[in-house]
Amino acid sequence: MDSKYKDNYTVFRNVVKDFGADNTGQKDAAAAISAAIKAGPSNGPDRSSNSMGTTGQPAIIYLPAGTYLMKSSLQLYLGTVIIGDPTNPPVLKASSDFADDHIIYAKDPNFGGTINFYLGIKNIIIDSTGVGADKSITLLDWTVSQATQLTNVGFNMPTNSAKHVGLTTQYDYNSNLILNDLWFKGGATGMKLSGQQWVFKNISFSGTTTGVQAGGTDIVFLGCRFEQGTLGIDAQGTSGSLTVVDTTGVGMGTLISSSSSNTAGNSIVLDNVQNSGATVKIGGQTTLSGNVANTWVHGHLYTSNNAKFQSQQGQTVTTSRSSSLLSGKNYFTMAPPTYKEYSTGQVLNIKNVPGIPVYGDGETDDTRNINLILSRYKTSCSLMYFPAGTYIVTDTIFVPAGTRIIGDAYASTISAVGSNFEDESAPRAMILVGYPGDVGVAQFSDMVFTVADVLPGCKLVEVNIAARSPGDVGFWNSHFRIGGAAGSQVESLCTDDPNDCKAAWGLLHLTSTSSAYIENMWGWTADHDLDGDNPQTISTGRGLLVEGTAATWLIGTGSEHNTLYQYNFQYARNVFTAMQQSETPYWQGAGSRALNPAPWQYLDSSDPDFSNCAANDSKCRMALFERIYGSSDLFLYGGCNWVFFNNNGDCSGDCQTNAIDIANSTSIYLYGTNTKSTTNMILEGTKVIATQSDNAGGWGGVIAGYLYDS
Numbered sequence: 078m079d080s081k082y083k084d085n086y087t088v089f090r091n092v093v094k095d096f097g098a099d100n101t102g103q104k105d106a107a108a109a110i111s112a113a114i115k116a117g118p119s120n121g122p123d124r125s126s127n128s129m130g131t132t133g134q135p136a137i138i139y140l141p142a143g144t145y146l147m148k149s150s151l152q153l154y155l156g157t158v159i160i161g162d163p164t165n166p167p168v169l170k171a172s173s174d175f176a177d178d179h180i181i182y183a184k185d186p187n188f189g190g191t192i193n194f195y196l197g198i199k200n201i202i203i204d205s206t207g208v209g210a211d212k213s214i215t216l217l218d219w220t221v222s223q224a225t226q227l228t229n230v231g232f233n234m235p236t237n238s239a240k241h242v243g244l245t246t247q248y249d250y251n252s253n254l255i256l257n258d259l260w261f262k263g264g265a266t267g268m269k270l271s272g273q274q275w276v277f278k279n280i281s282f283s284g285t286t287t288g289v290q291a292g293g294t295d296i297v298f299l300g301c302r303f304e305q306g307t308l309g310i311d312a313q314g315t316s317g318s319l320t321v322v323d324t325t326g327v328g329m330g331t332l333i334s335s336s337s338s339n340t341a342g343n344s345i346v347l348d349n350v351q352n353s354g355a356t357v358k359i360g361g362q363t364t365l366s367g368n369v370a371n372t373w374v375h376g377h378l379y380t381s382n383n384a385k386f387q388s389q390q391g392q393t394v395t396t397s398r399s400s401s402l403l404s405g406k407n408y409f410t411m412a413p414p415t416y417k418e419y420s421t422g423q424v425l426n427i428k429n430v431p432g433i434p435v436y437g438d439g440e441t442d443d444t445r446n447i448n449l450i451l452s453r454y455k456t457s458c459s460l461m462y463f464p465a466g467t468y469i470v471t472d473t474i475f476v477p478a479g480t481r482i483i484g485d486a487y488a489s490t491i492s493a494v495g496s497n498f499e500d501e502s503a504p505r506a507m508i509l510v511g512y513p514g515d516v517g518v519a520q521f522s523d524m525v526f527t528v529a530d531v532l533p534g535c536k537l538v539e540v541n542i543a544a545r546s547p548g549d550v551g552f553w554n555s556h557f558r559i560g561g562a563a564g565s566q567v568e569s570l571c572t573d574d575p576n577d578c579k580a581a582w583g584l585l586h587l588t589s590t591s592s593a594y595i596e597n598m599w600g601w602t603a604d605h606d607l608d609g610d611n612p613q614t615i616s617t618g619r620g621l622l623v624e625g626t627a628a629t630w631l632i633g634t635g636s637e638h639n640t641l642y643q644y645n646f647q648y649a650r651n652v653f654t655a656m657q658q659s660e661t662p663y664w665q666g667a668g669s670r671a672l673n674p675a676p677w678q679y680l681d682s683s684d685p686d687f688s689n690c691a692a693n694d695s696k697c698r699m700a701l702f703e704r705i706y707g708s709s710d711l712f713l714y715g716g717c718n719w720v721f722f723n724n725n726g727d728c729s730g731d732c733q734t735n736a737i738d739i740a741n742s743t744s745i746y747l748y749g750t751n752t753k754s755t756t757n758m759i760l761e762g763t764k765v766i767a768t769q770s771d772n773a774g775g776w777g778g779v780i781a782g783y784l785y786d787s
């Protein structure tokens with residue numbers, strides 16, 4: 078943020094106390110809440126002007142319990158997070174004479190949908206039951222992309238309404254990862270979608286005529302419930318793959334309906350689905366009825382070492398889930414912790430510990446005192462609160478067992494700087510979570526990890542600790558950003574040649590001793606500048622390296638624009654993923670000045686060396702989307718592997734040669750794998766098995782099921 082505004086800007090706004098919103102349901106509260114959203118620095122422009130940059134205007138809009146009457150809509154801007162009281166979620170209730178077509182517009186109108194980042198809504202109920210059932214109204218438009226969070230939100234609509242819609246994404250194209258822990262009651266349509274990809278986790282629909290109109294390329298439903306409706310999922314517009322896991326239909330006319338398709342596109346995978354009556358209809362015909370105890374595949378199905386796929390109308394296969402990943406029969410999932418059971422006295426503000434000052438001011442070195450506080454309070458069961466700010470660290474922050482950390486969404490940033498992180502041949506962790514062999518609790522919510530300078534030896538986060546119970550070790554709504562924002566030299570230094578800009582060794586390393594649950598995480602090496610106009614040509618060595626063996630969950634994650642790979646499973650075992658979204662660096666490909674593994678010189682044993690590519694083959698020497706080596710029992714649902722550019726410019730046809738490489742592994746299950754502009758979708762070692770042209774559909778290629786040695 079512009080320093081002349083810094084002292085006059087408040088992140089946290091209580092709509093009742095600070096802005097006088099009425100929470101009794103008697104008087105219109107829309108104007109007061111809007112004022113809380115818009116308020117900029119007292120001496121400067123309001124937030125709707127976006128003049129402080131994307132990352133310079135974080136705002137937490139806190140709604141105490143109560144009912145807020147809405148006569149008109151709310152408009153959010155980048156950096157806005159609406160949070161209701163988690164112990165008693167407040168209700169935003171549209172008045173009978175509600176003026177607009179949506180109650181909340183989340184997309185910042187000053188930016189395109191695919192760059193609407195850093196927005197959130199949690200712990201509220203949006204209610205249209207006071208609006209006539211015959212009047213058109215939508216509760217929320219959520220045309221937003223990665224690093225956003227919609228969680229613990231209820232959509233309360235009248236039953237038997239032909240015109241109320243819960244959620245739309247109608248104002249632009251968008252690239253989101255996850256919506257989770259929501260409920261929809263009544264209404265004509267729960268969610269009317271058009272966009273790139275999502276995983277929908279723990280979403281329930283009750284009395285909603287059509288649950289979801291699922292327009293998108295790659296969509297995963299996980300742990301959802303559809304009750305008392307005509308149609309659960311309308312998948313006609315799901316051009317790539319629809320994957321439905323651990324989901325139940327009760328009293329539904331039809332659970333899933335799609336159009337007939339002779340291509341690989343519109344594929345459908347069902348895995349542990351309970352339903353009575355029509356479970357899948359294709360082109361109006363019932364293709365499948367009743368429960369799916371195992372896995373049902375409609376689309377292209379591959380088995381190991383066999384380039385000849387089967388085009389299945391509906392084939393049952395066995396997915397032997399690892400028991401360590403389960404809760405009952407379902408994959409373990411959990412709602413993001415709200416810590417509502419904590420009293421205010423149990424929250425420790427890291428900037429407010431007597432005698433141990435921590436500044437978070439983007440300048441002072443906070444390493445020593447953060448470490449001191451974390452080690453001193455690890456047995457106190459406190460919740461460590463990092464208020465919005467940039468915490469500069471010059472060496473490793475050690476997070477011991479017993480730590481729970483929360484930030485202000487998208488604005489509590491840990492940022493590395495200095496010579497400790499410069500040596501590419503000896504990478505050093507910025508955040509080290511436990512030592513090998515540690516078991517216990519280590520949780521992170523609403524944090525951002527970044528680098529303040531070009532640091533070839535910085536591994537941003539390394540996790541060694543294992544959870545005692547699933548979810549004890551976890552990250553929720555916590556994200557990586559390399560470059561692309563004010564406060565980092567990377568933004569101004571990395572504008573041209575990737576060889577000059579090894580900004581970080583890698584983002585996240587889950588080591589062999591770790592066991593972690595990760596939900597809603599975007600590992601972004603910036604492709605553009607959020608706070609200015611600098612071109613961004615940045616080389617981050619690696620995205621996510623997973624070596625965990627006990628149990629690892631990755632739900633709604635993205636890894637974009639990292640150099641050697643986006644996801645790497647090296648001797649990993651027992652991993653569940655639902656939605657992996659990834660993109661290649663825009664600067665790679667034909668014409669690029671760095672061909673993989675360049676600019677990286679010291680390769681780790683887990684790094685691909687690209688020795689299968691000719692020395693000058695720039696389309697082969699591009700980041701693998703996914704590498705799987707020496708691994709077993711990986712259950713990977715919903716893979717998005719997108720490539721858009723070569724050498725920072727347009728490219729047409731096949732822009733990249735290889736997407737996914739699997740070798741020396743057993744029991745690997747890939748369901749709903751999609752590619753764009755890539756020649757080979759899957760290689761086994763150096764042998765091409767699945768090509769995009771054999772699997773044409775969706776945005777390029779679609780494989781419903783790929784069963785490697787399983």
Ligand SMILES: *[C@@H]1O[C@H](CO)[C@@H](O)[C@H](O)[C@H]1NC(C)=O
Nearest residue numbers: 082083084085118119120121
């Ligand atoms: C802005 O903050 C400074 C420093 O706290 C204060 O002196 C000044 O009065 C503030 N200006 C306004 C318009 O609030």
Ligand SMILES: *[C@@H]1O[C@H](CO)[C@@H](O)[C@H](O)[C@H]1NC(C)=O
Nearest residue numbers: 229258259260279410411412
């Ligand atoms: C599912 O989401 C609801 C909120 O809609 C939450 O109350 C519930 O605890 C979640 N269930 C699980 C199993 O996480």
Ligand SMILES: *[C@@H]1O[C@H](CO)[C@@H](O)[C@H](O)[C@H]1NC(C)=O
Nearest residue numbers: 667691692693694695696697
């Ligand atoms: C690589 O170099 C060889 C030999 O000069 C040439 O035949 C080939 O076309 C080049 N390939 C690419 C992708 O540039």
Ligand SMILES: *[C@@H]1O[C@H](CO)[C@@H](O)[C@H](O)[C@H]1NC(C)=O
Nearest residue numbers: 706739740741742761762763
């Ligand atoms: C797989 O492992 C075997 C034995 O360790 C080794 O000989 C082979 O080269 C490996 N395959 C690949 C593709 O690395």
